Amino acid sequence: MLTDIKQSIQSFQLLEDGHVTSPKGFTAGGVHTGLRKAALDFGWIHSIVPAAAAGVYTLNSFQAAPLKLTKKHVDTAQQIQTLVVNSGNANSCTGEDGMKKAQATAELVAKEKGIEAHLVAIASTGIIGVPLPFAPIEKGIQYLNDPLCQKAENFERAILTTDIETKHLAIEMEIDGKKITIGGAAKGSGMIHPNMATMLGFITTDAVVDSKSLEQALKSTTDQTFNMITVDGDSSTNDMVLALANGTQNNQTLTQEHPQWTKFLQGFHYVCKTLAKSIARDGEGATKLIEVEVVGATTIEAARAVAKTVISSNLVKTAMYGSDANWGRIISAIGYSKQKIEPERIKVAFGHIPVVENGMGVPFDEEAVMLILVKDELKLTIDLQQGDCSATAWGCDLTYDYIRINSSYRT
């Protein structure tokens, strides 16, 4: 599928200031309710009509109450109309009390918006194991219809925790002669790893998309994008990516059979990949975005495993922080990725400069490599020379600031 996308011509435009509200019929906003000290902490996205909905959720055995409830609601009719998100408290490991509060939230939101409760999705992020203060949630819900609070930037800020920057974009394309827009926003930072991780992603589109096809698109795209980033290898109890398609552009329903399905998928993939990369770049304490491309693997799974093992290695991450061309650590990580590796075939390059050929170091221009390593965005390429499959993973360096941020989170 990725190959299809690469082969097709890029046929969408990136909007200059795109948001989840760029697609027609979506509004979004956010307010400060007191869950966090001063920052916005309660946000929402609302669609003028029920939108076809699909979700992917954390694989952590512990799943937070809001996540469980959202999954149940999405599964009810594959439709969501209003999404609310709070930061500051994850409502996770909070037992019956947590589930009751999640349900009460959905009911209050439904009442305020005049819709059915199963059309409400909820997401929470923040500290685990502390009962969710409910007064702030009630307060936030009162602003859902307040015209002064409807601003996509407010939503994008309200979902953050230790992130530094908001993450959002939108693209446009033509489908069936109609202008279709896909928007997205996300939050990430610590605990980011394969298979969802205190990561929230929200994709909106005004295209008409069959909900089953939307779900398949989201799943396959997530495997190539959100699930290929890592900040510290931890994954959380609350992660989810939701896609909402409200169909206000009246195109022919998009399914895998639609002649422009690949075009739609290409844009959808771009939105997810851009959000995923911006999450990796904004990892806790990160100074660099690191891309690891693995080519020449026998299977996509093997390529992904090698890419993720390398990008997750603390020793590789600290070497990149120090702009140190210590390829031995990369070789070592490839070696313990639990894949069938033929060491004598491996090639490694920093940027375009080969440093390993046939599993052995080759002489390289240290200064030229240094110029690559000091940049705030760098790429490692690993060629296993075993097959035709490839995968890309994104991550960040491991820095003093990561330690500072995480050794005093609760206090």
Added chain:
Amino acid sequence: MLTDIKQSIQSFQLLEDGHVTSPKGFTAGGVHTGLRKAALDFGWIHSIVPAAAAGVYTLNSFQAAPLKLTKKHVDTAQQIQTLVVNSGNANSCTGEDGMKKAQATAELVAKEKGIEAHLVAIASTGIIGVPLPFAPIEKGIQYLNDPLCQKAENFERAILTTDIETKHLAIEMEIDGKKITIGGAAKGSGMIHPNMATMLGFITTDAVVDSKSLEQALKSTTDQTFNMITVDGDSSTNDMVLALANGTQNNQTLTQEHPQWTKFLQGFHYVCKTLAKSIARDGEGATKLIEVEVVGATTIEAARAVAKTVISSNLVKTAMYGSDANWGRIISAIGYSKQKIEPERIKVAFGHIPVVENGMGVPFDEEAVMLILVKDELKLTIDLQQGDCSATAWGCDLTYDYIRINSSYRT
């Protein structure tokens, strides 16, 4: 087997100043050859007679030349008489040149000691991918028989890289009415993880031990000790643990059938566990030894996986550095350990103080927990309440110093 050991009465004495040379018939030493700037960098252990030998080796796909050669030599006759170790250069990813130098080392050592080359074991630790300078090795070999250099402390220092402290001990026990001694030394520090990792361990004993039984003892003990520690999740191309039994005490050959086998195994286990814990405690930048005990698992494998996932979590490790009772991160790590977990059963305790019951936080005395967390040795207990199996893993906190040490390793 672990249960047997726990049930038996501890029947050995810890020596006050034990070394690999405490068992009869072993000598050891070390010198500075120039592989490292100023530190000792070449060491050896020699047995008066060929010793029954067993080894466990890294599972990294990339195996360094010295490791491959040692494995071949051990497999030839299950005997080793002289072991040499160099630090400063791992002779890994060095291709044919590396293997030729490893072989040449063994031949020169054999000639100097007047033994056959297959009785020589070699281990190397240090930077990967740089050709091994051979002149220092030749220089070191010339000191093998020098009486002035025969000192166990020299060996124990020569094998270190970024370790701060030497790691050694010895115990005594009676077998068949004879005094049997087991000694050990190890090096660790960065890149320590499951399944061997720039970790070298050497166990010596003057007992008569059947080589097959020694191998089985080493494998099962390593799974419970050396393979249950982690510093940063990386594992190296050079890790090995070698056990040498030179039989100079003339006891009845120890096999699983020997009536005092369990007694011997208990001592052997203690030596390996003590070395493993000291490696974890001396992890790069570490300020604390952290023990994670998982009980109530359905299988030993599940217990090990949960213990190792928790002890490997950067978020748990930074929280411990900050003495922060952030049990949400522990719960989260348990949840992504890829084991079948029943969240609503989980109990977690810091020291003796429960903080989670039935998967939910319980009120606890923050000050009492703080007193536990600020210590330089602390224990987390996780009860899965699913079965009867347990496992223990050891690790360390993640600190500013880890970043400092590893962001400038090559320079």
